[in-house]
Amino acid sequence: MIYLKTPEEIERMRAAATLVSQTLGEIARWVEPGISTRRIDTIAREFMRDNGGRPACLGYHGFPGALCVEVNDMIVHGFPSDYELRDGDIVGFDTVVEKDGFMGDSCYTFAVGEISPEKKALCRTTKESLYEGIRACRVGGRIGDIANAVQTYCERRNYSIVREMCGHGIGRSMHEEPEVPNYGRRGIGPVIRNGMCICIEPMVNMGSRNVVIARNGWECSTRDHKPSAHYEHTLAIINDEVEILTTFDYIHAAITDKFI
Numbered sequence: 001m002i003y004l005k006t007p008e009e010i011e012r013m014r015a016a017a018t019l020v021s022q023t024l025g026e027i028a029r030w031v032e033p034g035i036s037t038r039r040i041d042t043i044a045r046e047f048m049r050d051n052g053g054r055p056a057c058l059g060y061h062g063f064p065g066a067l068c069v070e071v072n073d074m075i076v077h078g079f080p081s082d083y084e085l086r087d088g089d090i091v092g093f094d095t096v097v098e099k100d101g102f103m104g105d106s107c108y109t110f111a112v113g114e115i116s117p118e119k120k121a122l123c124r125t126t127k128e129s130l131y132e133g134i135r136a137c138r139v140g141g142r143i144g145d146i147a148n149a150v151q152t153y154c155e156r157r158n159y160s161i162v163r164e165m166c167g168h169g170i171g172r173s174m175h176e177e178p179e180v181p182n183y184g185r186r187g188i189g190p191v192i193r194n195g196m197c198i199c200i201e202p203m204v205n206m207g208s209r210n211v212v213i214a215r216n217g218w219e220c221s222t223r224d225h226k227p228s229a230h231y232e233h234t235l236a237i238i239n240d241e242v243e244i245l246t247t248f249d250y251i252h253a254a255i256t257d258k259f260i
């Protein structure tokens with residue numbers, strides 16, 4: 001069942017989305033060679049709590065961090081750890097904040113120091129595909145229109161789309177209906193309507209689309225160990241318009257060199 005939100009509820013979604021965006025802006029300043037991902041996780045937790053939010057990933061079905069940490073070939077749901085970021089890594093931080101009963105969800109893949117042109121191109125295409133998906137999201141259209149736009153954009157550039165995980169509806173819960181895949185046909189799936197809140201989150205691989213799930217049941221990486229990138233925004237459909245509730249502006253303001 002798709003929960004349509006009232007304008008008042010969307011205001012509360014906006015507050016949660018702003019806080020998750022600010023959290024990514026905060027951790028952006030810390031993304032440097034030598035820092036452990038656990039340290040960045042701690043900074044994120046404190047920032048969320050100091051600003052009236054709750055780190056919603058922490059403890060979610062037993063997930064051990066506030067951040068999902070995605071270094072190089074890690075696609076999604078990586079654990080914060082003692083691993084220290086290295087020059088040339090790409091690292092995605094995917095996180096959800098709850099504020100006043102509603103969730104905001106966003107992800108950004110950062111460059112650590114100097115990264116290869118190939119990694120830069122992967123990240124750029126993945127981020128652009130997120131905006132292609134957003135452009136394809138229109139009142140009266142279908143979820144499949146978004147999915148197809150993301151897929152077409154990435155596959156034309158010879159990247160592959162991860163199929164095991166999808167975007168999703170969001171609201172009082174982090175994952176609601178509908179599912180928002182990053183691949184599929186135009187014109188299929190639920191109709192996009194006022195009051196819907198969804199997350200679009202392309203997960204894009206440089207090599208094949210095949211994945212491996214670790215024995216811990218969470219960490220999902222590429223089978224061929226080639227890099228993967230991931231970006232995510234939370235959107236609301238209101239007054240026949242699509243509004244992006246999260247923003248990368250805080251990241252952009254915090255850093256310039258790590259902004260891909």
Ligand code: MF3
Binds near residue numbers: 056058068232
């Ligand atoms: N954006 C991620 C998702 O939609 C957030 C996962 S949080 C976790 O799957 F706790 F499940 F890891």
Ligand code: CO
Binds near residue numbers: 167232
């Ligand atoms: Co999400």
